[in-house]
Amino acid sequence: MTLRDLLVARIRAGGPMPVSDYMAECLLHPRHGYYTTRDPLGATGDFTTAPEISQMFGELVGLALAQAWLDQGAPAAFTLAEPGPGRGTLMADLLRATASVPGFHDAARIVLIEASPTLREAQRARLAGSPIAFADSVHDLPEAPLFLVANEFFDALPIRQFTREGDHWRERQVGLRDGALAFGLGGPTAPAALAGRDDTRDGDLVETCPQGQTAMEAIASRIAAHGGAALVVDYGDWRSLGDTLQALRDHKPEDPLANPGEADLTAHVDFEALAAAAPGLTHSRLTPQGVFLERLGLTQRAQVLARGLDGDVLDNHIAAHRRLTHPQEMGTLFKCLGFVPEGAAMLPGLET
Numbered sequence: 001m002t003l004r005d006l007l008v009a010r011i012r013a014g015g016p017m018p019v020s021d022y023m024a025e026c027l028l029h030p031r032h033g034y035y036t037t038r039d040p041l042g043a044t045g046d047f048t049t050a051p052e053i054s055q056m057f058g059e060l061v062g063l064a065l066a067q068a069w070l071d072q073g074a075p076a077a078f079t080l081a082e083p084g085p086g087r088g089t090l091m092a093d094l095l096r097a098t099a100s101v102p103g104f105h106d107a108a109r110i111v112l113i114e115a116s117p118t119l120r121e122a123q124r125a126r127l128a129g130s131p132i133a134f135a136d137s138v139h140d141l142p143e144a145p146l147f148l149v150a151n152e153f154f155d156a157l158p159i160r161q162f163t164r165e166g167d168h169w170r171e172r173q174v175g176l177r178d179g180a181l182a183f184g185l186g187g188p189t190a191p192a193a194l195a196g197r198d199d200t201r202d203g204d205l206v207e208t209c210p211q212g213q214t215a216m217e218a219i220a221s222r223i224a225a226h227g228g229a230a231l232v233v234d235y236g237d238w239r240s241l242g243d244t245l246q247a248l249r250d251h252k253p254e255d256p257l258a259n260p261g262e263a264d265l266t267a268h269v270d271f272e273a274l275a276a277a278a279p280g281l282t283h284s285r286l287t288p289q290g291v292f293l294e295r296l297g298l299t300q301r302a303q304v305l306a307r308g309l310d311g312d313v314l315d316n317h318i319a320a321h322r323r324l325t326h327p328q329e330m331g332t333l334f335k336c337l338g339f340v341p342e343g344a345a346m347l348p349g350l351e352t
Contacts, residue, residue, distance in 0.1 A: 002261075007260055008176065008179070011174070011181075015175070016174060018171065018172075019161045019172050019174060020158035021158070021174075023159065024158045026260045026262075026263075034263065035116040047085050049153065050064045051086065051090035051093060052087070054299055056302060056321070060293060064231065065229065068147060068344075069229075071151055072164070075227060076107050076298070077107055077109065077145075078107055078146065079108075079109050079144050079147070081110075082113065082149050082151075083114075083150050084113065084114070085119075086123075086348060088123035088125075089126060090151055091123075092130075109142070110127075110131065110132045111135050113138055113141075115136060120134060130351075137218075139214075141219075141222060145223075146228035148219060148229070148230045149231045150230065150233070151230045151233045153191050154209065154236075154269045155235060155269050158209070161243065162191060162207075163185060164200045170188060171189055172184075174294075175185050193208045194208070197249035207244060207267055207268075208270070213273055213276075216274045216277035220279075220280060220281050224278075224341060228341070231336065231339075231340040231350075232336065235269065235335070236270060237270075237271065238336070239272045245265065249264070282340055283338065284336075284338040286337055288334070290325035290331025293349070298325060301327045302321045311316075336350060338350040
């Protein structure tokens with residue numbers, strides 16, 4: 001029985017499900033979920049993330065976190081965490097770049113937050129020789145200073161979608177039409193998360209991500225209590241408005257309902273909601289990824305790495321730099337938001 005069959009049976013038995021439930025089943029079903037059954041990254045997968053494009057991304061992120069650690073007095077024991085760490089590439093590049101920072105590796109307790117058994121195996125192989133621990137959720141992180149990078153983590157958390165209708169909202173659901181999966185709307189509701197959205201009009205669609213907010217709350221509580229910093233890198237904007245649910249399969253977009261469990265499902269991140277979930281911290285301005293990386297010295301690093309390269313290898317290196325920073329590539333679509341304790345120095349590259 002396929003995941004589509006299971007979803008159809010569930011809808012027939014219990015009625016339409018929220019988009020959040022559909023996303024959760026498609027991504028994390030124990031037998032048919034997208035992340036539980038495959039390695040989705042790279043040329044043989046369905047999408048490519050910044051760390052897979054170039055080692056420079058993880059190196060610069062690592063040095064930014066290490067500087068934040070130094071700025072906060074270099075705590076003698078801290079958690080170095082990454083939720084949704086893919087193949088472990090970012091963490092591997094981060095650790096290589098920070099190896100020369102005195103005391104950083106000795107003090108770090110590396111924790112990878114990963115739900116996929118397939119990706120956990122890839123991470124173990126990529127980080128062989130490094131003492132790593134796994135957690136199922138950010139809620140399982142220890143109570144200690146926390147220095148965390150979340151790259152394309154929040155976009156994969158299930159969202160709810162609501163359409164405005166007069167003075168109330170109707171939740172978008174996944175049901176059946178002529179036996180096929182189809183979108184529809186539930187009855188009138190008044191979600192507390194949208195109580196202040198007076199910037200919307202009839203027909204506007206707004207997305208919320210309850211799991212994202214609770215995850216940010218857990219991260220923020222540790223940083224507020226013990227010190228640390230969090231860097232969130234993802235695509236999205238300051239405030240959600242419009243339908244951003246998308247499916248990617250074999251590096252091409254497709255209908256999110258077309259192949260349950262066979263395509264990556266994501267949605268744009270509402271960075272304002274993440275900031276609201278961390279009231280005890282100071283956050284940076286929302287900064288385009290290209291600007292952030294250039295402030296950290298990406299071009300200078302690229303020039304150093306280019307020495308001695310030629311032919312296709314040099315061409316690929318130049319293309320990687322462009323893809324990470326150019327406005328028509330990832331440079332503007334992806335945004336960065338930093339979080340630190342009140343009164344602490346902001347992460348390098350995100351200073352206002």
